Amino acid sequence: MTKRTSAKYKIDRRMGENIWGRAKSPVNKREYGPGQHGQRRKNKLSDFGTQLRAKQKLKGYYGDLTEKQFRKIYGEAERVRGDTGEMLIGLLERRLDAVVYRAKLVPTIFAARQFVNHGHVSVNGKRVNIASYRVKEGDVVEVREKSKQLAIVIEALASGERDIPDYLEVDAGKKVVKFVRTPGLSDVPYPVQMEPNLIVEYYAKN
Known part of the structure; x- marks a missing residue:
């Protein structure tokens, strides 16, 4: 890490x-x-x-x-x-920690890295604990069963702070994310x- x-x-x-x-x-x-010196004229x-x-x-x-x-x-x-x-x-955007963050499973990108590293996430049914793991189009990312009731997940999903982009399909109830397509800058x-x-x-x- x-x-x-x-x-x-x-x-x-x-x-x-x-x-x-x-x-x-x-x-x-x-x-x-x-x-x-932060207030000096730029x-x-x-x-x-x-x-x-x-x-x-x-x-x-x-x-x-x-x-x-x-x-x-x-x-x-x-x-x-x-x-x-x-x-x-x-x-x-294909990094696993970025997908977890974008899907609002956690509140920050730093929390996403830690969440993945601690083994709370699976990709296509297999546990992955490498934040830089690169997902592919069609991959399914899921919060592991034992982690679905963690307060950090429930609170992040309930937050109105961010919107979920349309290149992800998110089932908030099941804590499941499908990576639909690779986005461009405008997405x-x-x-x-x-x-x-x-x-x-x-x-x-x-």
Whole structure:
């Protein structure tokens, strides 16, 4: 399991955006960055800075992935025919922890990673405890029987904080999710603008 080295709300403040759209985000109260120098006037970002920020934001959104993890996923997206940015989003959304989060089985992407790692989820009837496991179209993800009454699951499903996208079919009563299709950028309900095209530019130059 990847060790998360920064608190999730520090990521929000560092980006200056409420990247998960959560009501508790400190950005809702103050938009400047963390630390004693956070309120200094922001200089206009260079092209490199803008591209780097886009990469950091997307990495942070999916649970603060390490650069090694993210670069590997990007490399796979680059090898597939088609728009690399779109392919990158599709691969990220196929991660098992992302599917669990999108289906509202847990409240946050960080909780989703932990939920999967602790063995609460099965894919096509087989227990999977690897958060980065990549689901395929038609795969069925289910909360294991012994875990279906956990408070975290019941509360997350009852929350009105997020909507479930149409590339997932969710039976909230049975805690079952079907991954219908791989989404593109416009299909994913990001609370803030994600710009994978800038990430493609970043890796093209670095």
